[in-house]
Amino acid sequence: MVGIDVSAETIYAWLAAVPDPEIPVLSITDLGIVREVIVNGGVTVALAPTYSGCPATEVIEQSVLDKLHSKGLKDVAIERRLSPPWTTDWITDGAREKLREYGIAPPARASGKRALLGGNRAIACPRCGSLESTLVSQFGSTACKAAYRCEDCLEPFEYFKCI
């Protein structure tokens, strides 16, 4: 087949419009899931799965295929790239702000053992900004979120866990 005259940058920009199915305010590029776009003859998009059992993984793959097919690209392959493993550190700064506006406290920086085991670090309420928040449940509506309550404005909110 004839080479594609679309650059990897253009394709990446298209993918920036593909929303995450669980948190639609963020795109898959915001989350750092799109690791690489390779153009040679066909297009290969390397995606990093977030959690092993995340039900969104396949939805995201299908959304990428749908988006690129709708742009007229036919030969599109998805590569699941496990290494290095996805971390919340890859969520962009802009996306952190979007998360906060959406009502979800963004993950603390520097994932890994310290953040995971570091105990009760103060999580700022995404509504009023107060640091007086209490962990209600380590587990929430999806694998990636925990439930908190703000002690100042008394609103419940979700916190995007750090992994």
Place this chain on the structure above:
Amino acid sequence: MNRIKPDAQLALRLYVQRLGDNALITGQRMIERVAGEPELEAELANANFALDYLGQARMYYSYAAELEGAGRNEDDFAYARNDREFQNFLLVEQPNGHFGDAVVRQVLFDSFYLLQLEALLECSDQRLAEIAARAAKEIRYHLQHVSKWLIRLGDGTSESNARVSESLARYWRFAGEFFAGDEVDDKFRAAFNGPDLSALAVTWQSNIDALLAVATLTVPADIEHPVSGGRAGLHSEHFGFLLAEMQHLTRSYPGATW
């Protein structure tokens, strides 16, 4: 079953397949608990963890299927094999009891599985090392959660302490199986720089001793007749019932899609 000496390639495939078996059966027992946990946070944790195990099983089985190269896929490994072909630890297939049972079983298994995964980061098979890196992040989190519960129950009331002590006594005899390697483990270790099970046993014991001390629980005495058989596909009587339920749909409606 594997009395024949496996070559390196077969050892790798079986090693990966066993990781899948442990993850799948652990996940299946957790799925049976869904909607039965004592409080909402534990309920969500259980369901989330079950998903992690299921996702990990898929990664292992997909890879095992590729290594085998016989046209099977992940679903064939999960749903079209018979009991003797599964080689999970007997601990993970034991029936669900009360919440304390689940906590104790998960602490015993996850504390081994995490050490196994961390050792696999150093193995020479790149794909397996990558899966292990992904899985280790999740299991570290699971272990942290169940360890906290074990401490709460052990160091809780006399009733909760008595009940988890009982769970510990019941499951302790299954733990020795983690470290009783066979030809597959030996070959995998030699050919791919796999885990040294005797070194893992020492670390595991000291980690468990430390946790039980905080939980004010007594470390059970050494078991005279430890239980084993999982690596040979010799299961406890509970396993057939688990498979019957898990495989019901694909057995009744082969090739069903939705």
